[in-house]
Amino acid sequence: MRGPQADKPSVFIIHPVKRQTSSPPEEHARSPERCLEEACGLAAAIDLEIANAQCVPFAAIRPSTLFGKGKVESLGEEIKALDVQLAVMNCALTPIQQRNLERAWDVKVLDRTALILEIFGDRARTREGRLQVELAHLEYQRSRLVRSWTHLERQRGGVGFLGGPGETQIESDRRILLQKITSLKRQLETVKRTRALHRSARRQVPYPVIALVGYTNAGKSTLFNRLTAADVHAENLLFATLDPTMRRLDLPSGAQAILSDTVGFISDLPTELIAAFSATLEEVLEADVIVHVRDIADPDTEAQERDVLSILKQLGVGQDEAGPSDRHMVIALNKADQIDETERLTQRPLGRHSHLISAMTGEGVEALLNDLDVLISAQRRIVSLNLHGENIGAAMAWLYDHGQVREREEGPEGAVQMRVALTPPDIGRFEKRFGYGLINMPDMLAQTG
Numbered sequence: 001m002r003g004p005q006a007d008k009p010s011v012f013i014i015h016p017v018k019r020q021t022s023s024p025p026e027e028h029a030r031s032p033e034r035c036l037e038e039a040c041g042l043a044a045a046i047d048l049e050i051a052n053a054q055c056v057p058f059a060a061i062r063p064s065t066l067f068g069k070g071k072v073e074s075l076g077e078e079i080k081a082l083d084v085q086l087a088v089m090n091c092a093l094t095p096i097q098q099r100n101l102e103r104a105w106d107v108k109v110l111d112r113t114a115l116i117l118e119i120f121g122d123r124a125r126t127r128e129g130r131l132q133v134e135l136a137h138l139e140y141q142r143s144r145l146v147r148s149w150t151h152l153e154r155q156r157g158g159v160g161f162l163g164g165p166g167e168t169q170i171e172s173d174r175r176i177l178l179q180k181i182t183s184l185k186r187q188l189e190t191v192k193r194t195r196a197l198h199r200s201a202r203r204q205v206p207y208p209v210i211a212l213v214g215y216t217n218a219g220k221s222t223l224f225n226r227l228t229a230a231d232v233h234a235e236n237l238l239f240a241t242l243d244p245t246m247r248r249l250d251l252p253s254g255a256q257a258i259l260s261d262t263v264g265f266i267s268d269l270p271t272e273l274i275a276a277f278s279a280t281l282e283e284v285l286e287a288d289v290i291v292h293v294r295d296i297a298d299p300d301t302e303a304q305e306r307d308v309l310s311i312l313k314q315l316g317v318g319q320d321e322a323g324p325s326d327r328h329m330v331i332a333l334n335k336a337d338q339i340d341e342t343e344r345l346t347q348r349p350l351g352r353h354s355h356l357i358s359a360m361t362g363e364g365v366e367a368l369l370n371d372l373d374v375l376i377s378a379q380r381r382i383v384s385l386n387l388h389g390e391n392i393g394a395a396m397a398w399l400y401d402h403g404q405v406r407e408r409e410e411g412p413e414g415a416v417q418m419r420v421a422l423t424p425p426d427i428g429r430f431e432k433r434f435g436y437g438l439i440n441m442p443d444m445l446a447q448t449g
Contacts, residue, residue, distance in 0.1 A: 008049035012079050012107075013039050015090040016066060017057045030267070030303050038267075039090035039112070041217075045119050051082045065100045066093065076105045088115055092268070095144045112268060113140060128191050135184040142177050208376050209258045210249065211284045213312065214293035215304035216264030219334040223293055223359035224261040227369070251373040252366075260287065267307045274314060281315055288423075289375050291330045291368075296356070297338035329353065330375065332368055337361050380421040382406060388415040395434045402426045 015036040030038075032055040040053050056075065058067050065072050066089070079087055086108050087101070093111035101109045110118070117140060120133045212220040224230060228247040249259040262284060274281075284290065292308060294301055331354040336344065344356065353371060357364035380403075387395050388411075396416065399405060404421040411417050422430065 008047060009086055010051040010082070010084040011043055011048045011086040011088055012051055012075075012082060012084045013043060013053040013088045013090065014075065015039055015053075015055045017055050018061075019057050019059050030300050034300050035090060039088065039115075042112075042115050042119060043088060046115075046122050048086070051084045052078065063094070064096060065104065066091075066097050072101070072104050079105050079107055086110065088112075098144065116266065116269070128188075131184055131187055131191065135181065135188065138177055138181050138184065142174070142181070207248075207256055207258050208288035208379065209260060209286060210289045210291060210372060210376075211260045211262060211287035212291050212293055213262055213284055213308060214264060214334075215295065215298075215308055216266050218264065218293045218295040218298075218304070219359045220264065220293045221261055223291075223332065223334065223357070223365075224259060226359050226362060226365060228259055251376065252370055253373050253377065255373065255376060257288075257372070257376055260284075265308045265311045267303070269307075269311060274311065284312070285315060287328070288379055289328050289330060289372060291332050291372070293332045293334050293359075295335050296333040296343075297335040328375070328379075330368070330371060331355065332357050334359055336363055379423045380404070381423075381427070382419055382421050383427060384417070384419045386411065386415055386417055388413070391434055392416060395430075398430065398433070402430070 013036065015032060017032045036053055036055050040050055043050055056067070056071065058071060062068060067075070084107060087105055087110070089101070089109065089111045091112055093101070093109070098109050098111060117133070117137055120129075121137065124130045124133045212224055214220050224245070224247070228249055230245070230247050245261045246258050249257045251257060262281070290312075292305075294305055298304065331351065333354065333356045335358060336356045337358040337360055353375070355364050355368045355371065357368055359365070392414065396418075399418065399420050399422075402422065403426060405418060406421060407417075407419040409417045
């Protein structure tokens with residue numbers, strides 16, 4: 001491979017591959033070569049110069065170094081010969097493994113989680129994004145104090161109320177980390193409340209929300225720009241978009257919606273990031289329709305689909321009180337311009353809410369928009385009801401939280417007449433909870449907005 005450039009940190013990328021056991025390989029599993037290629041893409045995303053990249057087989061996990069002694073030594077010789085500044089292990093390392101490999105190789109070692117955190121730290125632009133990345137970093141460092149500090153054996157005398165006599169430095173450092181984490185979580189709770197207020201305000205106008213989700217670099221931002229005529233940063237780069245963006249979307253019927261572009265997912269997404277970015281990912285939970293954008297030209301598209309659906313499941317997407325449901329999910333098989341006619345035929349039949357598209361050329365986008373229009377129009381119906389009795393306050397609050405109130409009129413003896421746009425599931429939930437019978441009106445949301 002070409003030598004490292006002087007102005008970029010050089011890196012040796014290692015993808016550990018456990019030797020095959022007697023069990024058959026998982027269907028649609030990624031090949032080691034594709035996993036290594038993705039790791040190189042992650043490194044390129046933060047402008048690292050790749051001096052070498054290897055798939056390294058091993059028979060069994062060693063708790064101290066992951067690899068056996070001989071493999072650690074041979075890799076150390078290669079790292080020394082290349083004179084790199086960084087080694088990246090495309091897997092999760094324990095704190096002990098990370099520390100021991102750094103000592104053996106005499107270079108800084110990052111695992112996959114740390115590399116993704118570095119990318120997020122480099123890309124976050126908004127205050128919210130920076131808060132979320134900092135929280136994820138601190139949660140990650142919290143388990144690695146044993147590796148991160150060289151003065152842990154020292155003790156110091158206590159000052160004031162915080163550091164008691166004989167408090168070890170590691171205890172002090174852990175306490176400081178916990179204080180920072182607590183502070184960041186408080187700030188992110190404020191962000192969540194602000195987002196909840198924004199969502200509540202959006203419910204008062206007839207603008208349903210459509211969220212774009214998908215594997216990183218699947219083309220979400222390019223599709224977002226085409227649908228909304230926006231100028232969101234879109235690049236052939238992993239995690240080009242971190243901070244969520246929302247724009248108005250004009251549907252073919254004349255109805256309007258809000259389109260949300262979200263952070264891309266990736267295999268083995270660190271749990272620290274899923275937790276830290278929950279404030280952002282709540283936008284997906286609140287969406288009326290989710291568009292799953294898939295890179296159909298990627299050889300690992302099936303595995304990527306499983307990864308995205310797995311993360312969505314962790315977030316609670318695709319579940320309702322009646323059980324699993326996919327009625328709000330639309331599949332956009334993107335990058336049709338990058339596959340040949342034979343590959344196109346393998347994508348048929350696509351299914352009722354699946355569309356072969358190209359965000360770059362516009363192919364299939366009109367059909368996608370029409371499908372979104374139909375789904376949005378079908379989801380909410382205008383219903384009228386007469387509220388009365390002692391639960392009237394709670395019923396009205398519930399309707400304002402879950403529906404779009406169109407009309408409200410005070411009636412005799414404290415009764416209230418209302419016309420509200422509600423989804424069919426919410427109609428059922430309201431009737432079950434409050435016992436009111438709703439009168440369905442014939443007009444649809446898109447026709448009455």
